[in-house]
Amino acid sequence: MKVVVCVKQIPDPNTTGQLDPTTHLLKREGVEVVLDPGDEFGVEAGLQLVEAQGGEVTVVSMGPDRGIDAVRKALAMGAAKGVLISDDALRGSDALTTARVLAAAIRREGFDLVITATESTDGYTGVVPQMIAELLDVPAVTFAKTVEVDGTTLKVKRQTEAGYDLVEAGLPAIVSVTAGVNEPRYPSLKGIMGAKSKPLDRITCGDLGLDGAGGGTAGQSITGVEPAPQRTAGSIVKDDGEGYKRIADFLAEKKVI
Amino acid sequence: MPLGKIWVFAEIAGGKPAPVALELLTKARSLAGTVEAVAFAPDAAEAATELGAHGATTLYAGTDPVWGEVLLGGPAADALAALIGEHKPDLVLFGMTYDSRDVAGRLAAKLGVPVIANGIDVSDGDGVSVHSSAFGATLNVATRFEGEAPALAIIRPKSFVAEPSGGGAAAVTQVTSPMDEKHKAARVTDRVADVAAGPKLEEAPIVISGGRGLGDPKNFELLDQLAAVLGNAAVGASRAVVDAGWVPYAMQVGQTGKTVKPAVYLAFGISGAMQHTVGMKGAKAIVAVNRDENAPIFKLADLGVVGDALKVLPALVEELQKRRS
Numbered sequence: 001m002k003v004v005v006c007v008k009q010i011p012d013p014n015t016t017g018q019l020d021p022t023t024h025l026l027k028r029e030g031v032e033v034v035l036d037p038g039d040e041f042g043v044e045a046g047l048q049l050v051e052a053q054g055g056e057v058t059v060v061s062m063g064p065d066r067g068i069d070a071v072r073k074a075l076a077m078g079a080a081k082g083v084l085i086s087d088d089a090l091r092g093s094d095a096l097t098t099a100r101v102l103a104a105a106i107r108r109e110g111f112d113l114v115i116t117a118t119e120s121t122d123g124y125t126g127v128v129p130q131m132i133a134e135l136l137d138v139p140a141v142t143f144a145k146t147v148e149v150d151g152t153t154l155k156v157k158r159q160t161e162a163g164y165d166l167v168e169a170g171l172p173a174i175v176s177v178t179a180g181v182n183e184p185r186y187p188s189l190k191g192i193m194g195a196k197s198k199p200l201d202r203i204t205c206g207d208l209g210l211d212g213a214g215g216g217t218a219g220q221s222i223t224g225v226e227p228a229p230q231r232t233a234g235s236i237v238k239d240d241g242e243g244y245k246r247i248a249d250f251l252a253e254k255k256v257i
Numbered sequence: 258m259p260l261g262k263i264w265v266f267a268e269i270a271g272g273k274p275a276p277v278a279l280e281l282l283t284k285a286r287s288l289a290g291t292v293e294a295v296a297f298a299p300d301a302a303e304a305a306t307e308l309g310a311h312g313a314t315t316l317y318a319g320t321d322p323v324w325g326e327v328l329l330g331g332p333a334a335d336a337l338a339a340l341i342g343e344h345k346p347d348l349v350l351f352g353m354t355y356d357s358r359d360v361a362g363r364l365a366a367k368l369g370v371p372v373i374a375n376g377i378d379v380s381d382g383d384g385v386s387v388h389s390s391a392f393g394a395t396l397n398v399a400t401r402f403e404g405e406a407p408a409l410a411i412i413r414p415k416s417f418v419a420e421p422s423g424g425g426a427a428a429v430t431q432v433t434s435p436m437d438e439k440h441k442a443a444r445v446t447d448r449v450a451d452v453a454a455g456p457k458l459e460e461a462p463i464v465i466s467g468g469r470g471l472g473d474p475k476n477f478e479l480l481d482q483l484a485a486v487l488g489n490a491a492v493g494a495s496r497a498v499v500d501a502g503w504v505p506y507a508m509q510v511g512q513t514g515k516t517v518k519p520a521v522y523l524a525f526g527i528s529g530a531m532q533h534t535v536g537m538k539g540a541k542a543i544v545a546v547n548r549d550e551n552a553p554i555f556k557l558a559d560l561g562v563v564g565d566a567l568k569v570l571p572a573l574v575e576e577l578q579k580r581r582s
Contacts, residue, residue: 018392019391019396019398024398094371095362095365095371095372095374096365096366096369096370096371096372099366118513119513122392124374124375124512124513125372125374125375125411126358126362126374127358127361127362127365127372127374127411128362129362130330130358130359130361130362130363130366131362131363131365131366132366133330133331133363134331134334134362134363134366134367135366137439139328139330139331139440139442139443140328140330140331140359140362140363141328141443142330142355142358142359143355145506158355159355159506160355160448161354161355161507161515162448162450162451162507163448163449163450163451163505163506163507164449164451164506165445165447165448165449166445166446166447166448166449167328167443167444167445167446168443168444168446169328169442169443169444170442170443173443178506178513179496179500179513180499180500180501180502218371218404219370219371219402219403219404219405220371220373220400220401220402220403220404221400221401221403222398222399222400222401223386223399223400223401224397224398224399225396225397225398225399226396226397227395227396227397228390228394228395228396228397230395230556231538231543231556231557231559233555233556233557233558233561234558234559234560234561235559235560235561236550236555236558236561236562236563237560237561237562237563238550238562238563238564239546239562239563239564239565239568239569243546243562243564243569243572244569244572244573244576245576246560246562247523247544247546247560247562247569247573248573248576248577248580250542250544250559250560251487251521251544251577252580254520254521254541254542256462256463256487256489256520256521257487257577257580257581
């Protein structure tokens with residue numbers, strides 16, 4: 001089975017992201033970057049499938065040159081091959097441009113199953129997997145809590161507002177996995193050393209036949225960025241053994257008891 | 258682009274529209290002269306009365322039984338694209354829910370137009386703008402649509418308050434175009450509900466949530482006890498403990514979970530990661546109990562107690578029982 005996993009390098013999610021006030025693009029300078037923690041679940045899901053059923057995991061990523069580190073981490077976890085699409089023209093791309101580039105790269109690799117996270121931890125639009133699916137003309141089984149492949153049938157427990165749906169779809173397909181779907185492995189020292197000799201393609205839009213894919217925010221422009229109104233902090237007290245009374249009084253004051 | 262016509266994509270369950278559809282219709286009424294709804298479900302037509310009462314004059318409804326058996330994203334995007342070509346709405350609004358995100362994403366790719374997600378408001382001035390929250394709701398970003406119609410926007414639930422318009426039932430226009438066979442290969446074979454007792458998380462006037470600081474899944478019982486003594490409370494959770502498998506996903510409050518706006522939100526052992534606060538910072542009042550005095554949740558709290566949730570909880574339950582009797 002040929003599994004392609006999409007990954008993204010993002011600013012460390014433990015820091016608060018910021019937008020450049022003039023370009024309205026994400027500030028990347030001077031910020032620690034990591035493989036999106038959500039993507040580690042996708043890589044792990046792909047590795048588990050090919051370990052059980054044979055095949056290979058290819059990792060595809062779009063981003064600046066230093067995004068190579070995210071791809072290397074996935075290779076160190078056990079993916080067989082990496083592809084990084086890096087092109088100045090893609091700076092500031094929106095979800096649809098991102099999906100077009102990733103779909104072209106995935107098509108070039110060939111696939112039975114594409115795995116993504118449900119959304120990136122920095123941008124969290126949560127629509128790129130569905131867009132890739134539409135462009136590749138395959139089903140998108142999103143928000144998966146579990147992923148199984150039985151022959152050519154994908155079986156997924158899919159999150160819903162109320163609980164979950166059992167969903168079946170024929171391969172090829174895309175599945176987006178939720179955090180918690182598995183326990184991502186840490187790269188071993190052997191994995192990290194081995195990753196250095198694994199094939200890693202660095203390509204541009206031109207290599208994908210997507211010249212002119214740049215300026216990837218057609219049809220929309222950011223017209224304003226401002227701090228969201230923040231709540232003002234109230235009173236903070238140390239629990240001296242009577243903190244519970246403060247809470248009970250507060251609930252009474254708010255007339256909910 | 259002047260806003261002549263806005264469509265709201267409505268998810269239907271058991272003949273009832275999702276609450277976010279009514280919220281979006283209410284907002285749409287203030288922006289455009291014509292407001293219509295679109296829904297695909299075997300019992301979609303039953304929702305015409307409620308959708309109409311919130312401002313939809315027409316409901317385009319696909320009611321073939323097959324709509325109840327397939328993944329909505331692919332076929333709904335196909336059907337919507339065809340309807341949009343025929344009726345030309347200026348703006349289509351979707352709720353930020355699982356199925357609607359699928360439909361909106363696929364539709365955007367199909368039409369080659371942008372879709373703005375995480376919206377919390379929509380305005381029409383010099384073109385349609387969607388106001389969305391970024392970086393855990395620390396920033397509000399305004400994005401204006403500048404291309405060909407339709408503009409597509411995905412709006413977080415509870416961004417608007419649903420208010421009836423006094424209108425009658427929406428006129429139902431059946432959508433009869435047959436579903437492409439390829440979509441029937443992605444099927445929903447069963448629907449499972451994680452049933453919770455008491456009021457629904459999104460509707461409860463009091464929400465009590467627990468996080469890692471509770472130490473052990475069994476300590477969620479303390480939250481259940483507090484909910485029981487309060488009577489009108491629902492229990493929620495942070496993503497960390499949902500991911501760890503302590504409680505079902507249906508209890509998650511936050512960016513990838515539910516958005517709640519209760520009268521009072523009580524957070525026990527929750528640090529206040531942005532992932533979580535996006536879903537609860539709209540509460541009218543917030544109480545937080547956490548051992549770490551530097552926990553970011555205290556920046557939001559109207560009342561913060563620095564202490565051990567496991568000590569405070571049983572004492573609070575006892576105190577409330579005492580005051581009740």
